Amino acid sequence: MVCPRCRTENPPQAKFCLECVTPLARRCTSCGTPLPPSAKFCLECAHPVGGVPGGPARAPESYIPRHLAEKILTSRTTWKEPDTVANLCCGLAGRAYGLLNLYRASGDREWFDRARELTERAAIHIEGSGIAGSLYKGDVGVAVLAADVSDPEAACMPLFEPERWSR
Numbered sequence: 001m002v003c004p005r006c007r008t009e010n011p012p013q014a015k016f017c018l019e020c021v022t023p024l025a026r027r028c029t030s031c032g033t034p035l036p037p038s039a040k041f042c043l044e045c046a047h048p049v050g051g052v053p054g055g056p057a058r059a060p061e062s063y064i065p066r067h068l069a070e071k072i073l074t075s076r077t078t079w080k081e082p083d084t085v086a087n088l089c090c091g092l093a094g095r096a097y098g099l100l101n102l103y104r105a106s107g108d109r110e111w112f113d114r115a116r117e118l119t120e121r122a123a124i125h126i127e128g129s130g131i132a133g134s135l136y137k138g139d140v141g142v143a144v145l146a147a148d149v150s151d152p153e154a155a156c157m158p159l160f161e162p163e164r165w166s167r
Contacts, residue, residue, distance in 0.1 A: 091137040092122035097157035
């Protein structure tokens with residue numbers, strides 16, 4: 001099976017990509033039917049695939065105030081901006097934390113995937129950047145972000161958001 005994300009060939013029994021750990025074997029949360037990686041709806045019962053486990057993603061109107069809708073629609077392309085473009089003080093890590101917040105608010109997996117991609121780009125970008133000690137653009141900040149991406153429900157942007165550690 002070819003990974004839809006990194007295009008690595010994986011053995012047929014693989015449930016996760018051997019290269020990038022993208023889930024390969026998915027099942028419908030409604031009826032349990034095995035699904036191909038690109039499915040948006042179950043081929044057996046037509047239940048929507050993705051979003052919050054156990055159900056479809058919430059409608060954007062339920063969690064996005066109307067006055068922010070236009071700005072969020074604009075942010076859908078923010079993750080594509082070149083890494084060399086002048087950006088906010090927090091660089092790629094700050095952009096990734098913003099997308100993690102949208103993921104937590106919506107349950108829409110697209111936001112998480114984009115945050116993960118920005119994290120990978122940030123890790124590549126810090127090599128030879130000359131800003132190794134920077135909290136958001138250096139190795140420390142990217143390491144903290146990578147740990148947060150592994151547990152997005154507990155992720156918080158250092159110095160900007162309250163910590164969500166379980167006690």
